Amino acid sequence: MPAITADTLTLPRLPDLPESATTWRGVRRIVRAEKFLEGEGFQVRRPFPGADLALADPFLLLDHMGAVEYGPGEAKGAPWHPHRGFETVTYMIDGAMQHTDSIGGGGLITDGSTQWMTAGSGILHNEVPPQELVAKGGLFHGVQLWVNLPRSLKMAQPRYQDIAAGDAMLLASDDGGALVRVIAGDLAGHRGPGSTYTPITYLHATVSAGARLVLPWPAEFNVLVYVLSGRGTVGAEGRPLEEGQLAVFGPGDALTARAAETQPGNSPSWEVLVLGGLPINEPVARYGPFVMNTRQEIIQAFEDYQAGRLGQIPAAHRTAADIRLEES
Numbered sequence: 248m249p250a251i252t253a254d255t256l257t258l259p260r261l262p263d264l265p266e267s268a269t270t271w272r273g274v275r276r277i278v279r280a281e282k283f284l285e286g287e288g289f290q291v292r293r294p295f296p297g298a299d300l301a302l303a304d305p306f307l308l309l310d311h312m313g314a315v316e317y318g319p320g321e322a323k324g325a326p327w328h329p330h331r332g333f334e335t336v337t338y339m340i341d342g343a344m345q346h347t348d349s350i351g352g353g354g355l356i357t358d359g360s361t362q363w364m365t366a367g368s369g370i371l372h373n374e375v376p377p378q379e380l381v382a383k384g385g386l387f388h389g390v391q392l393w394v395n396l397p398r399s400l401k402m403a404q405p406r407y408q409d410i411a412a413g414d415a416m417l418l419a420s421d422d423g424g425a426l427v428r429v430i431a432g433d434l435a436g437h438r439g440p441g442s443t444y445t446p447i448t449y450l451h452a453t454v455s456a457g458a459r460l461v462l463p464w465p466a467e468f469n470v471l472v473y474v475l476s477g478r479g480t481v482g483a484e485g486r487p488l489e490e491g492q493l494a495v496f497g498p499g500d501a502l503t504a505r506a507a508e509t510q511p512g513n514s515p516s517w518e519v520l521v522l523g524g525l526p527i528n529e530p531v532a533r534y535g536p537f538v539m540n541t542r543q544e545i546i547q548a549f550e551d552y553q554a555g556r557l558g559q560i561p562a563a564h565r566t567a568a569d570i571r572l573e574e575s
């Protein structure tokens with residue numbers, strides 16, 4: 248897959264943690280992602296939110312798009328829609344997504360690059376596969392993560408960050424058998440490129456068959472492991488974890504995972520996302536594209552959207568129908 252790769256022998260290594268002096272995090276729960284249709288009707292696997300939203304705090308949602316091989320005309324996206332009160336982080340592994348927003352941000356997210364959009368007080372954006380992918384079809388694989396904002400930052404100025412694949416901080420596991428791409432936050436003193444309002448660490452690891460991944464993790468952060476493809480085990484107790492499953496860890500200062508010796512045919516290695524952050528511990532009121540603290544703030548968000556206060560579709564992207572609507 249075209250997510251950034253490197254020879255792990257040449258990369259900085261993660262520390263080999265002493266077994267006895269480490270408090271290993273236990274696996275608290277394993278959740279299977281449910282399937283939903285998003286946007287114009289593309290399928291996502293969504294490990295959270297589930298019944299217990301607090302489980303993932305400060306994260307609100309994870310959508311795993313694909314991997315899917317689209318035929319000509321099949322690729323779909325999420326046309327112009329608003330957001331307020333959180334951040335969306337889109338990481339594309341295969342294929343591409345074209346992004347445009349109402350604050351002038353935009354670009355092609357492709358082959359291991361990440362786009363970080365802080366909706367804050369309000370933004371409109373358009374997330375669609377590029378014309379060429381729609382016309383010809385092709386492989387499409389990516390994830391979108393929603394990161395909550397605390398009450399004090401919900402109305403922050405909207406912001407857009409483009410993170411090129413080559414900007415990710417690349418590390419190797421202590422045994423050299425895993426490649427770790429730090430997209431945001433800090434891992435063992437190595438800093439990823441994403442600039443986050445809410446303290447988090449977000450990484451994508453490719454773990455070779457049989458290799459072990461040992462990660463020091465801040466004790467005050469929660470941690471989740473989601474499997475993009477392949478299979479392995481998590482925790483010192485070796486709980487099996489396969490494609491489309493999420494492991495929620497308990498407290499401690501490090502975690503361990505291992506790729507199975509034999510991997511399914513579609514995946515030569517075990518591909519996992521590891522994400523964690525400082526829980527915000529505030530009430531969450533959410534409805535569709537808005538995530539606030541109270542129901543009143545959600546009603547306000549709808550009113551502000553209808554009044555055009557979350558932004559406008561840039562003139563170059565407005566269709567004749569949009570303009571007729573505005574003039575009426």
Ligand code: MN
Nearest residue numbers: 325335372374
């Ligand atoms: Mn969106």
